[in-house]
Amino acid sequence: MQGNEQGLVDISITLNGREQKVAVPADMSALKLIREVLGLKGTKEGCSIGECGACTILVDRQAVNACLVFAPQLDGKDVQTIEGLNREPRFQALQQAFLDRHAVQCGFCTPGLLISVYALLLEEPCPDRDEVIRSIAGNLCRCTGYHQILSGVDRAINPDAEWRPDVG
Amino acid sequence: MSGKQYYRPGNLEQCLDFLAENGRESVLLAGGTDVMVDMRAGEIDKSWIVDISRLPELWGIELQNGKLWIGAAVTLTELLNSKLLQEHGFALHTAALHFAARQIRNVATIGGNVAHCSPSADTLPPLLVHEAEALLAGPCARRRIPVGEVAAGTYRSALEPRELIIGFELRPRSPFLADFQKIGRRRELVIARVNMAGLADMDEDQRMTGVRFALGSCTPVPRRFADVEALLEGSRPGRELFWEAGRLAAENMIRMSGRRPSFVYKEKAVQGLVYRMFSPLLEA
Numbered sequence: 001m002q003g004n005e006q007g008l009v010d011i012s013i014t015l016n017g018r019e020q021k022v023a024v025p026a027d028m029s030a031l032k033l034i035r036e037v038l039g040l041k042g043t044k045e046g047c048s049i050g051e052c053g054a055c056t057i058l059v060d061r062q063a064v065n066a067c068l069v070f071a072p073q074l075d076g077k078d079v080q081t082i083e084g085l086n087r088e089p090r091f092q093a094l095q096q097a098f099l100d101r102h103a104v105q106c107g108f109c110t111p112g113l114l115i116s117v118y119a120l121l122l123e124e125p126c127p128d129r130d131e132v133i134r135s136i137a138g139n140l141c142r143c144t145g146y147h148q149i150l151s152g153v154d155r156a157i158n159p160d161a162e163w164r165p166d167v168g
Numbered sequence: 169m170s171g172k173q174y175y176r177p178g179n180l181e182q183c184l185d186f187l188a189e190n191g192r193e194s195v196l197l198a199g200g201t202d203v204m205v206d207m208r209a210g211e212i213d214k215s216w217i218v219d220i221s222r223l224p225e226l227w228g229i230e231l232q233n234g235k236l237w238i239g240a241a242v243t244l245t246e247l248l249n250s251k252l253l254q255e256h257g258f259a260l261h262t263a264a265l266h267f268a269a270r271q272i273r274n275v276a277t278i279g280g281n282v283a284h285c286s287p288s289a290d291t292l293p294p295l296l297v298h299e300a301e302a303l304l305a306g307p308c309a310r311r312r313i314p315v316g317e318v319a320a321g322t323y324r325s326a327l328e329p330r331e332l333i334i335g336f337e338l339r340p341r342s343p344f345l346a347d348f349q350k351i352g353r354r355r356e357l358v359i360a361r362v363n364m365a366g367l368a369d370m371d372e373d374q375r376m377t378g379v380r381f382a383l384g385s386c387t388p389v390p391r392r393f394a395d396v397e398a399l400l401e402g403s404r405p406g407r408e409l410f411w412e413a414g415r416l417a418a419e420n421m422i423r424m425s426g427r428r429p430s431f432v433y434k435e436k437a438v439q440g441l442v443y444r445m446f447s448p449l450l451e452a
């Protein structure tokens with residue numbers, strides 16, 4: 001495939017369950033497409049170089065950094081952002097667990113973190129703590145602290161989980 | 169508008185035809201994680217972005233004709249999930265385990281990691297110890313070169329603009345010791361400051377055989393160190409021997425790269441890491 005007459009690339013994606021066609025510049029990032037063209041601001045822009053994970057989205061059910069993916073690469077793919085995941089009961093349970101364990105302070109890192117954890121849970125419903133830590137190693141939080149975040153994940157996996165102050 | 173254009177060939181032949189005409193003005197995109205950062209920093213100034221990630225010729229991990237084939241568009245996550253790799257290329261599997269973060273592993277490819285020619289590419293030391301060859305396709309012919317020759321220098325490729333890497337052939341090995349080690353500033357998601365891979369078997373006389381050692385991040389291009397391998401080959405594991413091997417590796421690094429401020433740290437780090445990597449053999 002190649003660009004159209006205006007030099008834009010016609011792509012078609014399934015965004016949060018709805019098929020969508022859009023024409024994008026060749027070098028636009030998926031993050032810019034999602035936030036600025038499609039107007040979905042739940043996906044955050046932190047570093048823009050793949051270090052903070054604030055821009056994490058699901059592409060074909062895998063977590064990726066939207067800031068490192070070119071928009072044309074999304075052509076034909078299934079893309080999910082926080083706006084779509086918000087409607088899924090399992091995702092809502094994860095959000096509630098984060099709230100219950102005070103894992104959200106300013107909230108800037110939260111969409112990315114939730115999606116990273118959710119991607120892990122899709123593959124492995126009962127991960128151990130090491131797997132959880134590895135899955136969120138690419139997500140930085142500069143205010144809550146990781147104790148609460150890990151505790152939130154614990155609670156999502158097992159609602160009766162005790163508060164565990166130790167972090168691996 | 170940036171004036172950049174995107175092209176995604178449907179198969180290798182289309183891709184080669186395109187590169188034959190436009191190779192000089194093209195940047196190849198596999199996962200794109202490095203291309204995106206370089207492009208935004210203004211370090212890539214090409215008019216065509218050629219997306220090779222969907223070329224079926226660049227996929228798959230297979231054992232064939234006694235070699236382990238890894239397609240250039242295989243992602244780090246796919247490396248990590250491969251049983252074949254775990255069995256026949258454990259050092260590379262370990263490198264994949266420590267590669268960046270999950271969001272990046274899901275996208276970044278082994279071909280891209282090699283083609284980017286970064287001195288600290290994590291897949292390079294394991295590929296080197298497995299004596300990997302890169303298979304290249306160009307307009308007229310295919311050729312194969314040792315993986316260590318893909319980079320002509322730091323961030324400088326030896327490939328022609330009309331060529332691309334389609335995959336790698338490794339010598340499969342499942343030795344007694346196969347490992348990858350790395351030091352960076354943070355546990356995950358770091359650019360290695362020192363990385364290395366090693367392989368070694370033990371014979372019935374408790375001597376090391378088939379020793380391979382490669383160091384990355386410390387010389388302009390990652391490479392195997394023949395004298396370190398020779399020192400260990402045929403000897404019995406020993407603390408002093410491993411310490412000496414580490415010293416030799418550090419000495420090589422300084423000889424090849426000249427003294428640099430960072431070497432005050434790296435000299436010790438290389439030595440310690442070599443020791444740590446081979447030390448499981450002490451209990452063999």
Ligand code: FES
Binds near residue numbers: 066067
């Ligand atoms: S904005 Fe994408 S990783 Fe930071």
Ligand code: FES
Binds near residue numbers: 104105108143
């Ligand atoms: S809650 Fe503020 S960055 Fe994590």
